[in-house]
Amino acid sequence: MKNALFVVVAMAVAAGLLAAGWYASAPQHLNRAAAAAVGAPGDAAAGRIVFFASGCGSCHMSPGQSDLLRIGGGRPIQTSFGVFYAPNISPDVTDGIGAWSAQDFARAVLLGVSPTGQHYYPVFPYSSYRRMTPTDVRDLYAFIRTLPAVSGRAPPGAPLLPYSIRRSIGLWKRLYAGARPFPDAPGRDAAWRLGRYLVEGPGHCAECHSPRDILGGLVAHRRLTGGRSPNGGSFAPDITAAGLKNWTTAQIAEALRTGATPRGDMFEGLMAIVVRNLGELPDSYRDAIAEYLKTVGAEDAPSGGVARQD
Template sequence: MTAGRSALAVGIGIVVAAMAAAGWVLTAPRPVDPQTARAVSEPGDPAAGKIVFFLAGCDSCHLSPGQSDPTRLGGGQELRTPFGSFFPPNISPDRADGIGAWSAVDFANALMAGVSRDGRHLYPALPYPSYARMSVKDVRDLFAFLRTVPPVSGRTPPDALAFPFSIRKAVGFWKLLYMPAIAQPLAEDPTDLESRGRYLVEGPGHCGECHSPRTFLGGVIASRRLTGAPLPDGKGKAPNITDGGLADWSESDIAYALSTGLTPSGDSLGGPMAAVVRNLAQVPEQDLAAIAHYLKTVKPGGDS
């Protein structure tokens, strides 16, 4: 009997150890694949990257506190969430405190895979589940543009997260649940109206990150994408921007509101959308038209 119990205990121990090892492997940070790494390392176009910068709203999180110039990207503005406070980092080309010493692959790993330069998981306060859908061209063009903005010295405070969300290794499990399965990133952006709109909304525009309800773990509920959600800081709500929520809006109404902040009823888009409008006012009209067209195809259940 004792020998049997000992054998059982050993067997259970082996199973537990094997499960722990499998979990460790499955949740390890995974950088971009070699093909993507080679592609993003090709020279980018800073002028095209400037448009990506405004589409992605990089300054909304990474702008230095007290600054109005969107290219002063020293970071440090507190981002309050149900999990604690994040302080977005310095992404200026300062070599000591920003990303001036980064390679294009370092940048792609952060943006598309949520992996830091030193090989750790990044928290999804950086919306890399959306940015993972970006094209290789947009990523390298954005990196090229960021190298042209003014260097800003100074490092940001460390994130202040509640336990157990402070356990960075746990982000690997989160990625297993919520990172999109993308076999190979797009080489170039789509060009037809609806595909372009979908790409901008789901990729660089990351609209679903604010406008979609989330699980208790903070993952977007895919079946309700874009149907509205409380804002991360708990102050207010991002509205339903599917065709159901925008039923009384035409495509031209949506495009106009995105570039001016004025709604069909004469109201102004405020709160976090004010920064979004400020950025989208800098992008080509055809991109706004594509976004508007796509949003009108998304049904209230989150499907298009």
């Protein structure tokens, strides 16, 4: 009798834990304010700036060519959690996102959820993109709609267990993509605040320039202090104030524009593509990024993300 009771209690506890996990891992929806904001007409010209600030073409441009605006996807991204392929995000109705609504797009960018309600894997840097304003996401959507449609679909990814259980990504988000707003920054000017937004949000600098733990989440107290790129290849250096102590603000801004460092060499690899994107931004944006980086320490950089309200 006691054994039977123990089994019943154990099964009840297990069922409760499974139910709690299922609830906690559920894909999120846009809140009402964000859904309304992204539903308004977007500004494609402003969206062009967001496109390059976010580095969309760096991952999504079609292989075998160098046009950042041909975003047919297909680039393999090898990680320690499996291989993934950047999808087609061109306006192609069949193979890209041409059939998506603005709300579908915003839910993907801000929350990492597909139009069919599936979690995207965090090789898509939504844990940083969550900091983008709905207005910027709306404008980005408007700009992407103006780009050439590219046919063809990327191969399916091959994530390793337990990440191949897509629902488990919802629990990962609870740990690493929580709703933490930017901390207050009294005394900081508008340029610094713009720099913080660009670095921590659309620019998703921490995704490469921070170490990761065993689950692939960014190590919060070492944010921006350097780390392996997501593909496990090159090492992205420390870009906190300590790491950039020998660089002036002007030198940082110039390196982001041209790729030339104060030592006289040039950025290579992924950073060379980043510079191609940043070179399309207004000078004031690169200056703002430089101003922020020259002041930020690992303990100051925010560790989570939030879908912001205008």
